[in-house]
Amino acid sequence: MPLSSPNGGNIAIVGASETERVGVVPDMSMIQLHADAARRALKDAGLTPADVDGIATAETQVIEVAAMLGIRPRWMDGTTIGGCSFMAHVRHAAAAIATGQASVVLITHGESGRSWVGMPNYSMNPRGPDGQFEQPFGAIAPYSLFTLPALAFLEARGMGQRDLAEVVVAQREWAIPNERAQRRTPVTVEDVLAGPRVAYPFTRDMCCVVTDGGGALVLVSAERARDLPSAKRAVYLMGSGESCESVLVSQMDDLTSFGSFRRASAEAFETAGVTHADIDHAMFYDAFAHLPLYMLEDTGFVGFGESGAFHAEGHTRPGGRLPINTNGGGMSYTHSGMYGMYAIQEAVRQLRGEAVVQVPDMKLSFVQGVGGLFWSAASLILSNQAP
16 A cells, blocks of 8 residues: 655665775776675665665666666666765655555665776766856866855855864764774864865865765665564654755855755755754765855754854764764765765664764764755655654
């Protein structure tokens, strides 16, 4: 029977795994990374490829992943809206399961972002909006495109580079004990500010690492989850939201605040029926250091201009009142190009009590993703409490 809602705990993540290795994996192609993550997630769930009737991925063709795994799905989702695609896939998969379009959905990610094995050739489209209005002026890479909104955000609040550096230092503290993290050297604000400049206001450590890796998730109904070997480790989708604006960063509705963060997160909280005070943990997509600042304010955890001080005062660090990016984030843990899958994986680990640096008494985690250069956003609220 179809369920009444894909939210409210009716859908469960019963399998979750990253690839065996993240970082530099030159001996595995993009599709092999997908397959490695998928097989590990299915094993984690106590299921096999034969059980899967729905599949979702981004950038890579869904058909290619299905064929690699021998899956013949009756439901597919190839939504590609940037790095938050996987948050959107969770939302879409939940709707598919709730309406009876699929019963077991596998979401995969694999990316040889550093070694570039089996990846499509990178090319710019001169006919697209960015090809006409950004690339001719040298705005051709994320670090240069993100400078405009980052500077506008900081200026509007009387904040500066030190506030960006505080984000790096706070997240590095989570990464130091994590053997899978790519940057584990302790740093100070002064160290970050003195690092090589990439594009003002960003220094090197304010930018994400570039890695190989992948991850996968398995979703079923909460009712079916109770019958699986992974039942006691199930994580439930309480709420979700998604939104988009423009493919041109210069055409954001407001350079100092991303409307898609506000809209997607508001829907996630509304559908989950919880408040910000209920959240124990957050994963904020952090390709660059300004993004967690935007997200803290735009998703409503702090007020206008309070995000810098929130980091500097230690509230996001171990023992803080809102632990954020507890794997080290994209700036210290891993970032193969589309980070959203890794953010979900860490939220699941925390809710299962399996994280390297575990947050105590976990019940609810909020996951906020961004797609591209402020193109899109997707939000999830996850719980370890069965409905």
